[in-house]
Amino acid sequence: MMNLDRFTMISNEVVEFRSTYFPEEKPTLVDSSIGTDPPAPKVDVEITATERKDIGTQTGGSPRHMAANCDEGKLSNWLRRVYPLVEEELSFGITEVCDMYDECDDSSDGFTVRMHQELKLQNTDPADTSRKRNMGAAAWLSVLTRNAPILVLASSSHHEAWCDHIFASITVFTPRRDSYGSVQWVELCSNPVKACIESLETNPFNKDMFAGGTVSGDVYIWHYELNLRNEQNSFSELFSETTDFGKVVDMAWIRLNPLTKDFGLLSCHSDGIVLLWKVGKHIGKDKIFRITPQGTSGKAIILTRISTISNSEFVVGTVDGGILLCSLTQLIPIGASDGGERSGSSPAVVKRNHFAPTIIELKSHSFAVTTLLKKENARQKFLVSCDITGEVFFHDITDVINSAPPIIIKMPLPFKNRIACTDDMRFILSPNNDGMLEIYRIDDGSQENVGESKLRGKPSLIRASSNGKWIITGPYDGGFIIYFVEREE
The missing domain is CATH 2.40.128 (Lipocalin)
Structure with missing residues (x-):
């Protein structure tokens, strides 16, 4: 039952809450998040497109859209040379950026050279004690221990081919560990030769074999062998022969046939002669090449260096700075008068195994060539040549017919042997x-x-x-x- 005592019949005054909305006025809205000041009035600005102009071409169209004359052949050759280099560079990935506040030095290249050991050859010629032994030859053979190969050395004083050479020899050094664990080369043995050694060259296809040439034109081939059972070193002479040509100024090995184990040895003689010796089960003289470039008939040519660049090509350097690429596949038989006829004489008699190779003349130096090196990567082959003044050429011999001009670097004096x-x-x-x-x-x-x-x-x-x-x-x-x-x- 409802309790009526809580209700009354008295009417109280009405409490009014006046409205803030006035239809005749527009309210001003203020965003409390940006303060109490009213926002700036919004103004719509008309946008007009502006034509972009090239400052350098105010009077005409852009030259990038104009047809340009282009030698497509030269462009194609340039792209063919540049593309492999760019692709190779990109294969190395992103180059590490050096902080501009950090000190960057050349040691980051990771290339360090330091002196390791001095060797001295004893002078066994009592009559030659007063002369400086400033001529020499060296060859690195197979690796024996701790990445250290066998070493062969020879030295002599500068003299003519007719001098007495009864004390000439070559000396073999083998690497051994000393008491501190470092590799040191010690003398193993010494072998006599007929004349002073002018050059030594290791067979790159069999690094236990090497050849030597003397100032009298003698050619030697030696073999080194290590018996693993008793660790005894064997050093023997496989072949020697005296030639009728000038001194052997340089030597180079060549593989005559990639499918066989037959090697070839090229001996470069100073009087323009290169001999090919075939080295297999039997060793002997195979061919005689007379180097006679075009336009030099009757002029004596003096050779200084030789290097092989393929199974059928070799390069020689001359005392006049010439660099001649010779082919073994295109040979011209020659005779006593180089294949021609002299006026009032009978035709020349062709000599057996005497040939003139086909020659391509590369860019020549101005002075005598002192070094010929072959360098090769995955895509290109280079011939590095240097003359006595320190001028270095990098010949791209990947495609000799369409080869580009060599890169030339001039090293500072003194002269470079x-x-x-x-x-x-x-x-x-x-x-x-x-x-x-x-x-x-x-x-x-x-x-x-x-x-x-x-x-x-x-x-x-x-x-x-x-x-x-x-x-x-x-x-x-x-x-x-x-x-x-x-x-x-």
């Missing part, structure tokens, strides 16, 4: 006076000298091992210096 080049063709190394090794960086032209030795004299050779870790220079009056090359992989 020999140079060595790293496989990536970034550094050139050359022996300098008094035991210093000059390192020239190709990309920026910087130069530094390594080593400080008591040896004195100007060396005539530099030879790098096949693994690129060891370099030997000399002779410094019968002394040689071994350098160790360290590169970050």
Whole structure:
């Protein structure tokens, strides 16, 4: 039942809440999030399109849309040369950026050369003690221990081919660990030869075999063998023959047939003759080449260096700075008068095994060629040549017929007897006076000298091992210096 006592009959005054909405006025809305000031009135601006003009071409159309005259043949050749280089560069990935506040030095390249050991050949000729032994030859053979190969050395004084050579010899050094664990080369044995050695060359297809040539035109082939059972070293002479030509200034090995194990040895003689020796089950003279470039008939040519670039081609350098590419597949038989007839005489008699190879003349130096090196990567083959002034050519011999002009680099003086080049063709190394090794960086032209030795004299050779870790220079009056090359992989 409802309780009525809570209700009353008295009427109270009405409490009014006046409305804030006035239809005749427009309210001003204020966003509390941006303060109490009213926002600026919104104004619509008309947008008009503006024509973009090239400042440099106010009076006409852009030249990028105009037809240009272009030699499509030259453009195609240029693209064909550039594309492999660009593709190879991109394969290395993104180059690490050097912080501008960090000190960046050349040590980041990971290329370090330091002196390792000095070797001295004893002078066994009592009549030659007063003459400086500034001529020499060296060859690195097979690797024996800790990436260190066998080493063969020879040195002599500068003299003519008719001099007495009864004390001439070659000396073999083998790498061994010393008490501190470092590799040191010690003398193994010494073999006599008929005359002073002018050049030594290791067979790249069998690094236990090497050849030597003398100032009297003698050709030698030796073989090194290690018996693993008793660890006895065997060093034997496989072949020797005296030729009727000038001194052997350089030698190069060639594989005559990739399907067989027969090798070829090219001996380069100073009087324009190159001999091909066939080395297999039997060793003997196979062909005689007379190098006679076009336009030099009757003119004596003097050879200085030789290098093979394929199974059928070799390159020779001359004292006049010429670089001649010779083919073994296109040979012309020659006779006593080089295949021609002299006025009032009978036709020349063709000599057996005497040939003139087909020759392509590459860009020549101005002075005598001192070095010929072959470098090869996955896509290109290069021939590196250097003359006595330090002018270096990088010939692209990938396609000799359509080859581009060589890249030319001029190294600073003094004169360069020999140079060595790293496989990536970034550094050139050359022996300098008094035991210093000059390192020239190709990309920026910087130069530094390594080593400080008591040896004195100007060396005539530099030879790098096949693994690129060891370099030997000399002779410094019968002394040689071994350098160790360290590169970050």
